[in-house]
Amino acid sequence: MRRSAAKTAFRPTLAEVARLAKVSPATVSRALNNPNIVAEETNRRIQEAVRQTGYVPNLLAGGLASSRSRLVAIIVPVLARSVFNEMIEAMTEELMAARYQVMLSLSGHQDEHLPAIVDSVLARRPEGIILTGMVTDPLLRERLVSTGATIIETRHLPGEPIQHVIGFSHHAVGVAVAQAFHELGRRMPLIVAPDTVRSLERQNGFTKEMARLGVRRVSTITMPMPSSVGQGRAALAEFLDNGGKADCVMCGADWQAHGVIIEAQRRGIRIPEDLAVFGFGNTDFAESMEPSLSSVNIDGRQIGVAAAQILVERSPGPPTFRDVGFSLIRRESA
């Protein structure tokens, strides 16, 4: 029993639309969700009633009744300088077209909000959950799978997938960059990178490949998230001021690479003659810099679109495990 507390705003319900259109609520529901099973003339009357009342369906009620929330959650660490934006925007467009809504949740630079985020996300009963980080806590993993939501891990290739995967190998990225530097004749490599799991995978790939090619010594400067231009400058400055020597540097992000180049230029170090530089992410400014920045490109749109497809099609069968790869974009800096 409830009292209709001072109704601030009049919100027409489906029942009122039905009354106006002189049909049952059930028929209005059908007309809205599946118009082709409703008679032409009935559809018309209902459309008119919707227009007149300004009716907006209540998806809290709809989702509860149908067990279809039409909601997809995307969990990313942060927005600023995020490498995920392209994927998010592509996925959002695809899902909007299929009448889904995406709910973006921020888990924090170190995923520090993840447990709280997962609970608040699950409370909305999303049909899909897109993960951009690694979920290692077994309790959280279990909570996620028990949901019944479609889980998609993106932008890496986990050893033990939760369910679907659309990503690429960070290890392979490191290998490819090492090879590129080696072909340029570089033998004194430096790594400037954040202390994230994925960056470490790239570093491992890089270091192992360098070793295989006969270069046993790799210098590394690790920086805390978030990566920034200033951080790249600081990293190179610290390295050089301590007597470090390098003829090539793999950065964990284009931002850092940008900073490395600025700092090098200030010191009269020529790019790429004295120092070859590779970024990561192929951020839009990479091609506009002077010198332009070589970087690793990930097709975020492709990942976003593929993820959306999995969600919309809801096809049964075994989970997807898809490596979308990456490409080295060679420009002036390496």
Place this chain on the structure above:
Amino acid sequence: MRRSAAKTAFRPTLAEVARLAKVSPATVSRALNNPNIVAEETNRRIQEAVRQTGYVPNLLAGGLASSRSRLVAIIVPVLARSVFNEMIEAMTEELMAARYQVMLSLSGHQDEHLPAIVDSVLARRPEGIILTGMVTDPLLRERLVSTGATIIETRHLPGEPIQHVIGFSHHAVGVAVAQAFHELGRRMPLIVAPDTVRSLERQNGFTKEMARLGVRRVSTITMPMPSSVGQGRAALAEFLDNGGKADCVMCGADWQAHGVIIEAQRRGIRIPEDLAVFGFGNTDFAESMEPSLSSVNIDGRQIGVAAAQILVERSPGPPTFRDVGFSLIRRESA
């Protein structure tokens, strides 16, 4: 009547928690939402039952029953290179602490998805809607207010607010930058800016103030959204190649300013001696550039926190209209 279609995932309900804890569903609801009105020992039993079952409340049902969705929608054009990220992150943190969830919606570079977005947002019955763009269509405005949700327009000072406003005057920004250039003795101003309503307000302020100071001629290069480094380069190149002359340039975004500086440097134009440059947004790379970039700083965190407060407090009374101002950050470029 419904058949429980092949239940893929077991989702415990509040009723099952109640059974386990040997209390009524009503009491579980109270323990979860308002624990201090429930007996200590009862709370304990319920907590234990929640733990055992892995219960996660269904906010679709909760929101429907209580007419409190605990949802706040933020509508932004796009994510990439967005000047809103700081505000979004601050607001998200504040709202999370108050048990709200934010749902981020993308309206597109030209707000082209806005009508569709508004409907899908309203369907979730958010308690608040944060607008970052202008809503001029009277029908959309009406739809928004009729909702009963708290509406907050941010980052500008509209002449006819929908409801609450937390922003600053773009016109005043233009005036301030004009004054800064004028004090530096610059008399041949150039504007490189996107074709957005807000950028136009800054341009108007700039142009009027310049005229007041005796400088009647202002060159303008207008670029389509989104702003980028490459765009800034292209704009300056086009201007100079067509014989344009300028000794200072106000840019619509730090990205563009960055590009302007790169292009100028490539042509041997000294910054700031030959060309003073002002950006907008005080993006994090501004201080790390060489030369460092002067820019206009907006305190996004402050806007985000203030908006969250309005939503959480839900205090009645007249709507807020708050000018948070801005500040010119003077660095090497101007």
Place this chain on the structure above:
DNA sequence: CTGAAAGCGCTTACAG
């Protein structure tokens, strides 16, 4: 401090 019961606004299996 707690319970029984009505109701939130939809959807859908069933029966025509």
Place this chain on the structure above:
DNA sequence: CTGAAAGCGCTTACAG
């Protein structure tokens, strides 16, 4: 193609 009715999983006014 359409309607009557049950049910989705909660909350809350009412009554103790």
